[in-house]
Amino acid sequence: MPAPLDEPEEDLAIRIDASAGLRLPAPVDIRLVTRGDTAISFNAAMSSLMGNVRKDALERYWRGRFDFVMPESVDAQLDKASGEFVLTLKGKAEMDWDYSRYEVDGMRVGYSADFSRNDGPDKDAPFANSYPFFSRTVETIILPAGFTKTNVDGKAIDETVAGIEYHRQASLSGNVFTATRTLRSIASEFPASEAPAAEKRLKALADEALYLRIPATYRPSQAETDHRLTTFGDDAEGLRDRGIALLEMNRFKEALVDFDKALEADQDDVWIWANRGIAQFWLNDVAGAAQSFDRAEKLDANNQVLLRGRGMVAQRNNDMPGAIAAFRRSLEKDPADGFAHYWLAYALHGDGQLEEALIETDQAIKLAPKYVAPYTMRPNL
Structure with a gap:
């Protein structure tokens, strides 16, 4: 059995510059570094695509993940020295500040788990995990003046549920907001006896969104x-x-x-x-x-x-x-x-x-x- 991964297979970095105004199209730069089997799969899928076909495929991929971004340029390259396959997107983001808040991208943890099983000889067998698996998402948002730590709404998370480590943290330094989320499997399976508690906790975690709230003093241009x-x-x-x-x-x-x-x-x-x-x-x-x-x-x-x-x-x-x-x-x-x-x-x-x-x-x-x-x-x- 291999050891848990020390480096993310999927390493996503999102940078949005909203300093000119929260509801103006914001320059965005997104970079996804893939490693290991994930990099091999991406490279195999993209290597046969050329020209506009390759460009269209990349734009479709990014639209599926970030439909609020209007792409201006996309790229995907294999780093032969490291084996990393790197995808990039540059464009303009229409950030959704409805209800005076913005849900920080890619910071959800948990999910609506369902570990129920029918009666039978395998009912008490362990549940399998995707293993080894490790992903990291870092989002940086450059904000207009006026935001403080009180405008960051969401809990820090640091716990292990059903063999998966969940970590999330956020910080604000001046007008630069940064949030990080990691998901890492540390076990290939977990006991069926833990399933009811894990199911309940994962559903609760799924509701723990991370938001930026517009300061009451903010005045749009x-x-x-x-x-x-x-x-x-x-x-x-x-x-x-x-x-x-x-x-x-x-x-x-x-x-x-x-x-x-x-x-x-x-x-x-x-x-x-x-x-x-x-x-x-x-x-x-x-x-x-x-x-x-x-x-x-x-x-x-x-x-x-x-x-x-x-x-x-x-x-x-x-x-x-x-x-x-x-x-x-x-x-x-x-x-x-x-x-x-x-x-x-x-x-x-x-x-x-x-x-x-x-x-x-x-x-x-x-x-x-x-x-x-x-x-x-x-x-x-």
Whole structure:
């Protein structure tokens, strides 16, 4: 039985320069070094391909792994001295910062394991591992100014499950973020008695993603804003998401146009109706907003955008108890919504509950520091 590998068979390095703006196409450089049998297999597959056929095959390979990268150049070469087969990709990355976070590439560990077996003579036989196996992924992201360690969201991992070592760590030095993940088999098999616990742990590890979260103080450039609006599709989902982006920019008329177009294709999306109501509210069509919220409520009465919108309408109608109840329900669904905390503070202030209003105002400032309204309200509490 060979010893566990000391050097990765697959050594992947990803470098993304997002310093010009998080939602602008970012220069990316990816290098995959393969060794041993993996290198031999790659070389055998690529050696017969020439010219555009070889280029197309490499681009298909990279698209299968990194579909958010638009390739500008690809290459693959055998290093005869070392026996390493090296694949490279250079291009531009459209990073997915939806929900104000980015899942760091290639940092997942674990999987949805299923070690169940039918009854029979081999039920208690050991489970085989891919052995020997060793892979390493290192991602480096050059970030705009303003990121701190608090914006790195994910646990360090250092454990062995079912004969596989799992390691993950991340660090931030200045504006340079680096994350490393390794997977290495140290046993060719593991006992069946360990399977139930291993299955449970591997499923739990699979949920331990690593994220970079956008700082609350981050301000996108106009170039970023304009580019972002070009990235959405023309289907109902794309129109909905672009409408939400326009809402965030206070471009309410344009947002309403997108929501109306989205509804032509999909009448059953609660997010379209709820956000449409928000746009109508800001355009002073309170009656229209209430009708949109009615439609949203039929689809999902607990949608947090719907509940926030109900609170805004109640407040506009001077129904402070109704507004307070709606905002509290919204915050039960999304406690990190700084805007809902502000609107709750506003309603509490209108209801004479000044101490609670101050608490909610401070929460709004903490969670949405770019939102001006809480700062304006605070001196009055």
